[in-house]
Amino acid sequence: MIPAQSAHSQALAARLQRFMDDHVYPNEALYEDQLHAGPEQFRVPPILEELKTQAKAQGLWNLFLPHSDNGAGLSNLDYAPLAEIMGRVHYASEIFNCSAPDTGNMEVLDRYGTQAQKDRWLKPLLEGEIRSAYCMTEPAVASSDATNIQTRIERDGGDYVINGRKWFITNAYHPNTRIFILMGKTDPDAPRHLQQSQILIPTDTPGIRWIRPLPVMGFFDLPKGQGELLFENVRVPAENIILGEGRGFEISQGRLGPGRIHNCMRILGQCERMLELTCQRLLSRVAFGKPLASQSVWQERVADARIQINMARLLTQRAAHLMDMVGNKEARSEISQIKVAATRIGRMVADIAVAAHGAAGLTNDFGLGYGFTRMQMLRMGDGPDDVHNRVIARAEFDKYRPARSMGDEA
Known part of the structure; x- marks a missing residue:
């Protein structure tokens, strides 16, 4: 049975939601304007640094890193709803110093780094300086x-x-x-x-x-x-x-488990945002004499999206709980399951959102062009779905293989 969200996590989630409502959503247009305002192709919008300063001052900082003194004292399960809130805006996790690939790199240094490596690189990463x-x-x-x-x-x-x-x-x-x-x-x-x-x-x-x-x-x-x-x-x-020569594969497995689940948590947030935009669009548009929201084809699509998002959330929570209880290695199949499920559902919801917006969905006026693209990229990131399906299937087959005798093991 999956435990309830802790009181500490609930309090942080409420504070995080207020920050998103008061500071992040109202500045989305400004962020986009500043992102493209200068001659440099890759430039950091000043509003992003301002929001990071405010978030850090409010203690909404380094919310990840379970089981570490450098984190916020949250388990993977408790971090899940926070990551989902941040995932509703694709750059929001950086505001709280919780964005990939920095989170994974900080986990590597926190878990495997020498003191000298931590002093030189982990410390400024935790501070958000680099x-x-x-x-x-x-x-x-x-x-x-x-x-x-x-x-x-x-x-x-x-x-x-x-x-x-x-x-x-x-x-x-x-x-x-x-x-x-x-x-x-x-x-x-x-x-x-x-x-x-x-x-x-x-x-x-x-x-x-x-x-x-x-x-x-x-x-x-x-x-x-x-x-x-x-x-x-x-x-x-x-x-x-x-950590030493020959330990790279070991490190990558330790790094990618949390990274995959963090991505899935953020995908859920993005799915919620895209479904929200879809419903608003369908309620505001009339075709063939009645609102799109009253047409059965769209009702079926929206209902399916809601069901799939809720199922993915429960699956993600289960994987997070297992990571907390038995570790990343023992939860390997569950981590692979959520990676496949979340990206699959994310692509489905993105496709529905683009279709609901018609020609506007093909632009980035509503962020859907980029959102659709990110879902395709996440399908490949942290291992393609085909590799994860292989992991899941092997774990299933292993449950039913005949136990080997002592002679077989010799």
Whole structure:
């Protein structure tokens, strides 16, 4: 049975909702205006920094990080409704220092980093002074299998030298990004899951080439950017390795579990916002002599969206509770289930919202063009649905495999 939301979480949710109502929603138009106001392609709207200052002053800051002194004392289950509230506006999580990929990178440093790594990089990330990026996906291999990663991290005396090409690096073009966490291969001859390592690379390190910003169906994901980068003989001190050589796959599994569930929580918020816009549109438009909202085809679509969102929320809460109780590894199937379910439902709701707005849905006047695109991107992010379905199916089959005898195990 899933426990009720704690009193602490309820109080934070109420405060967060008031902040969204009083400060975030009223400034959405200003944010968009400022985002495109200057000559720079990637620029941080001043209103975003103003809102971050206000949120931090009100204690609405670093609400994630369960089981850590650096967090707000919330479990994964208690964080879920807060992440959903933030998810209603695609950039709102940054206002509260709860946005990806920084959350995942902070969790890596908080959980696995040395004290020196925490002092140099975790502290300014927790303060919101800098941003970060995670470099894993590569254009030359099927990166949904993390063991395929080919970027090399080679020891040379007191340094490591990095060579390889990465792409779809979120935050690569953000003006405040100062540190990369890169996954690469340190020992190609080691057992398959011990070949990879993760290392910290300051963004001003010589040898890093920004090849291009990558649009996703025409959107450049401003101001973060999805980037393609080339690392050519990039040299960093040996103490920049995280946890030690051969621990990269282990770190990525620890990082991606919370990251996936956070994305699902935010997707629910975005779905609620798109359904809200859809209902308002259908109530305000008349076709063939009656409001669209009174037509059975739209009633069926709206009802289906409501049912699917509610089911996804319950599934997400169950996964969050299991992560709290038994850990990310034991909740692996449930994490994969919500990743598949949330992105599937998100795409469905986005499609309904675009259709309900007619020609206007094809523009970004209501944020639906970008919202629809984000749902397609999230389907690929944190592992494509096909990989997660494989995890889910294997877990199911394992329940029914005959128990092996002692002789079989020998």
